Amino acid sequence: GIPRRGIRGNFVPPIRSNGGNVGNTTSRIAGKSDDALDDSTKKCLEMLYGPDGELPEKLRNLEPRLIEHISNEIMERDPNVRWDDIAGLEHAKKCVTEMVIWPLLRPDIFKGCRSPGRGLLLFGPPGTGKTMIGKAIAGEAKATFFYISASSLTSKWIGEGEKLVRALFGVASCRQPAVIFVDEIDSLLSQRKSEGEHESSRRLKTQFLIEMEGFDSGSEQILLIGATNRPQELDEAARRRLTKRLYIPLPSSEARAWIIRNLLEKDGLFKLSKEDIDAICKLTEGYSGSDMKNLVKDASMGPLREALRQGIEITKLKKEDMKPVTLKDFEDALQEVRPSVSLNELGTYDEWNKQFGSLA
Numbered sequence: 001g002i003p004r005r006g007i008r009g010n011f012v013p014p015i016r017s018n019g020g021n022v023g024n025t026t027s028r029i030a031g032k033s034d035d036a037l038d039d040s041t042k043k044c045l046e047m048l049y050g051p052d053g054e055l056p057e058k059l060r061n062l063e064p065r066l067i068e069h070i071s072n073e074i075m076e077r078d079p080n081v082r083w084d085d086i087a088g089l090e091h092a093k094k095c096v097t098e099m100v101i102w103p104l105l106r107p108d109i110f111k112g113c114r115s116p117g118r119g120l121l122l123f124g125p126p127g128t129g130k131t132m133i134g135k136a137i138a139g140e141a142k143a144t145f146f147y148i149s150a151s152s153l154t155s156k157w158i159g160e161g162e163k164l165v166r167a168l169f170g171v172a173s174c175r176q177p178a179v180i181f182v183d184e185i186d187s188l189l190s191q192r193k194s195e196g197e198h199e200s201s202r203r204l205k206t207q208f209l210i211e212m213e214g215f216d217s218g219s220e221q222i223l224l225i226g227a228t229n230r231p232q233e234l235d236e237a238a239r240r241r242l243t244k245r246l247y248i249p250l251p252s253s254e255a256r257a258w259i260i261r262n263l264l265e266k267d268g269l270f271k272l273s274k275e276d277i278d279a280i281c282k283l284t285e286g287y288s289g290s291d292m293k294n295l296v297k298d299a300s301m302g303p304l305r306e307a308l309r310q311g312i313e314i315t316k317l318k319k320e321d322m323k324p325v326t327l328k329d330f331e332d333a334l335q336e337v338r339p340s341v342s343l344n345e346l347g348t349y350d351e352w353n354k355q356f357g358s359l360a
């Protein structure tokens, strides 16, 4: 079978079944006999054991079902995104490499004066590659990637968000180096103190800041990445902890061209001329990366629709019956797929970037 991996990917000897380390430890944390835990919970717990088969101290007071949720839903073993998958954003990639990836790879060099910030904010319009960058960081730095959407903490985990946050940071610290990516971080660390701000969401925010403080001061190799398309909602405390703040803008014309080519080439559908590409880039000013993806998807349906219009049945359709994707297909798709970000919003990002962004 697949060798079991422990913290930092080192080999973990199989847990002894005589003596029953797993059983003992899980019972200790769950207050249940080992039999009362289902298999996947056991598996998650096992994965987090140290080489001695003992559950790390930090996890002992956490509920197994939360650990299980984190291991199954939040932790990604192989995020599978590389720098080369991300179009444009050269500047952001360079900053992130220096600020984040090198320190994660070489903690011995990046200490003292060189010790890195533990909080990074990626802000900008939706669909511009912020999540991709988070995943790529984890991939390039060989770190465990944890993805959580802050709005799910407040909506899905009502009343339990605090516990989940604690469990999240606990598991992350057992799986170092780790990258915790918090999407829509504004909804967690918002400055808006609405009249009816729930006690629970205030507590959640406090808990979160405490956890951040905890690993910020220590020697732990955990990086927190917050992503937001509403940076102006973040309060001073949040900004202070997210020391690096990178603007992730809409893709340039070159980046849009790259996305089109990359997606079509993957499927062997790329036959556009340089002129066609230039024309499409002109027409897609203001489109985000994710708008571009949707546009390519729609355009790539063109040749299929065309073939069906000519009376070929879908069940009898051969690949050769379909023409390559053309400029006309893109022009049609442009009618369907509109840009999702308004000029107005872009102004807000520029302003916030001038005031709080890390590198102008």
Ligand code: ADP
Residues within 6 Å of the ligand: 085, 086, 087, 088, 089, 125, 126, 127, 128, 129, 130, 131, 132, 133, 227, 251, 255, 259, 288, 289, 290, 291, 293
């Ligand atoms: P965000 O987190 O900024 O809202 P994502 O990183 O989730 O956006 O991007 C959504 C999708 O849009 C990605 O899965 C990818 O297909 C596409 N995309 C966005 N930005 C880029 C980019 N810079 N390069 C390549 N694809 C991109």
